[in-house]
Amino acid sequence: MDAGITLPFYIAAGALVLGAALAARALEREPVRGGGGSWWAHARERHALTLLRQAPLRMLFGVHFAYACGVAAFYEFFPLWLVDVGRYGTRDIAFVNMGMCALMTCAALFAGRASRHEPRRRAAAQAALAALAILAVGFGSLGIGLVAIVLFGLPHAYYNATIRGWAADQFAAYGQGAVMGLLSTTFCLANIVMALAGGALSVIDTRIVLVVGGLLAITAALALRRWSGQAVTAPANAASAAAEERR
Template identity: 80%
Template sequence: MSSHVPTKNALLIASACLLGLLSTTGASLPYPILAPLFGNDTGSALTSFLGLPPKLLLGIALMVNPLGLLIGSAVLGAVSDRFGRRRILLTTAIGGAVGHALTAAALVTESFPLFLLARFATGLLEGNGAIMRAMLAERLTGGLRNHALSWLNGAFHLGWLFGPLLAGLTVGFSITLPFSIAAGALLLGAALVAMALEREAAGPTLGQRWWSVARERHAFTLLRQPPLRTLFSVHFAYACGVAAFYEFFPLWLVDVGGYDVRQIAFVNMGMCALMTFAALFAGRASTADPRRRASLQAGLAALAILAVGFGNLGVGLAAIVLFGLPHAYYNATVQGWAADQFASHGQGAVMGLLSTTFCLANIVMALAGGLLALVDTRIVLVVGGAMAVAAALAMRSWSARAVGIRADTTRELR
């Protein structure tokens, strides 16, 4: 972080990045653990619940965490607009630690229902990413805000590196150890954030309860605005492609390469390391229309996803790692543009809409992908790549329409 950033702002950015790192570390833990656990059909009560196919159970297990994230992302940002960022952040961080402890208990008892409940609750509380983005978007301005949002994305990406790596290095000792470590780290992170962030005055509540605010001001209320509906539809298509990739490339590695937890973790580490590095620079200013840049970035990400679906093991491994580069730039571009363009709607709600869109895509692709994977895991990746291509084309068309409108307006003024 540059030395010219004021100390107060530096502390704000560092605190948000720390909590973002710890949150996604816990969220990403199960991915390299679940694919071999369900893909290899161990015959435990956890992987044979109600006699259902293990791969179908994997799809359900992958779905519930994003379902919780969907609800949390939709409401937590708006709730923090009204009741204060710090208060809601600390509540969700401590609750997330409890969720990891319940996940460990479910694995010990081989209880699939408890596992689903724990992952849902953890996802619900990990929807606090929208709060962190909103906190940076409203307290910072100009280039520093764009850089801070990109650095926060880098922290999230780094969590996707640390989580699988932690799982790969510790699961050999005990399948519950990674979740226990994640719970302890999240509690430590909450304590550090409590010390670092100043108490803030909550917005006017007018006697409302948090559930009343959540019901009336959730992120989907923004879809009444036509430009935000367009953003939702385009971003949703791209997010479906990314979700198909994230959720099923570990299973593809199991099917195609026979990879185990540790090998999957190291592949994921390479992808997330590149993604994190790219996020350090992705917030730089550009004179090009952000939507045109996002179109190119989405197209490159789509090519990487399709390369995994159609390629052999070597091509797929290279594509998995390289995917991190365009995806990091896409996130920085879209989030920075949305923060500038739609600030009047409340940064918590706007950032919540982006997070909610991604969570909804994860749910859709977990369900659809779980069924398609019964036929062939590669089909899931090809469908995901096609949806990312559609998003790239739609984003380019949206940019062209906007440029055309501006040109017509300029001619009329002359």
Template identity: 55%
Template sequence: MKNHLLIATACLLGLLATTGASLPYPILPPLFAAGAADNLNHFLGLPPKLLFSVALLINPLGLLIGNAVLGPLSDRFGRRKVVLVTAAGAAVGHVLTAGALAMQSYPLFLAARFGTGLLEGQAPVVRALLAERLEGDLRNRAMSWFNGALHLGWLVGPLLAGVTIGFGLSVPFYVAAGALLLGATFCAVALNKEKPHGAAGSWWSVARERHAFNLLRHDQLRLLFIMQLAYTCGVTGFYEFYPLWLVEVGHFDTRGISLVNVGLCGVMTLSAAFAGGPSKLDPLRRASFHAILVAILIASVALGNLWVGMAGIVLFGLPHAFYNATIQGWAADRFGGHGQGAVMGLLSTTFCFANIVMALGGAVLTLFDTRLILLAGAGLSAWAAYRMRAWRWQEAHVPASNAAES
């Protein structure tokens, strides 16, 4: 396959995946925090904020499992097959989500969002495609462009919600389902068929025995997981709860949240277009610098007024895009021998696990003050920046024989 076609296909997949994942973010806060009481936002008489936090948690739970197993599955059965099956399945998940909203069925909504998340965890599969078929600066730039497509999906999803929700609460999800089916058709044409490789085994046995968490048996990959988990807890806490902050502080509706998100994702997408370029600075040093900037901007949302917080939300996209490009390229170079699908799966799974952690934390903290979960996330990202500096210092001062991975 020509490199430009591979990169274009990867970016399309990234765009469609995060468009579907981000679609509910501007829809749910007004529905649960400011909507009229109904069977959806008062299920079993539970507090709407608690139901909102669980609704945020369930999709990342599916993504967590999907990201952990889809990369290794594609290592065994081929990237193309995994991509096509999951894209079609995620489209069905969006249709079920639309039906759940129309029927005001909270259990069906949770089940549909879980299944959609499970099948939208394609990022490690696509990153593995790029990592194994491209090399050097082109690979780093391609991964950065793929990240840009993922970020663009976080813009397109909420924007799609804002534009189409006037036609009905379910309409955005039907549109997302149709887009996924069109994307799957394009990928079927663009991606070459592959022969299964590796050890024999069923889908279930490969998913059970070769999931990304198996990498945690290695000391340095375990350290990467802990460091990345702390950073992404800050990021996911920000993603999940800044819309609720906008509702509470600025009384924003779905369209207002979508407009702020346009600014954030526009900055993030533009930054990602340049973030994969070569640099003479050590990757961990660069990642640490970007992580501390992210922590400062998240804290500015929690501690500032509406205008300071909105500026922090939009500017967040700049250091976060550069952080992602840096850490993913470094991990591909350093740990690729463990299988690019598994390594990229570990990074994506960490992000999903952080979503769950912060959704659970937010379910408690937002009952007191939404700013508390944002401050907790800022602190965790700042700790991750410190830990990256310590890792870099250790590698610079410990003999290579002692620093080698166990």
């Protein structure tokens, strides 16, 4: 910050360029499947949202979208809450964010391990704990909110590991890249929706955005809990998945 407020953005851009270069070097180049056609035509016809033709993946999209909206509301507006409630400056917000990310990173080292509990039931409990942290910020004082912001990193890390690991195992026939792409696209859409909705609500009170986010995360937790009692059928291999999609 002493070198200028734009420097962190240049560093972030440099890190992304480096990541792109390393990925281009490391990933093996493969021909586009399915014969001819332009790159744009394949992207248009085979994007991640085509998976929503399958009922189980529509359900996954719905519950993850609700949870992602809650997380987006939290991520995008807890810094504004710190400004409104605690009169925090840029450095203070950065330190709070660092504490949350540090706990999230440490939790990710242990998250996703095998468990005897059904994954969707575990994800439901983790989403509920994340929702409680978001609501604690929305309803709590500055002290309670600071603790809740940092602790949010714990259930969120476990939720991400649980739901992504389960989706990778359950829907492998549809393509691991496609399923992970669907989850990432869902989070991007949630960020757009909550930025628009939250921008309007924050004119009234930033806490309203956080409360709405917490309620959306609770909705996702309840939906996951109900869904955990139902069997999910997926094609055993990619060929049958493609045949089902054509039908």
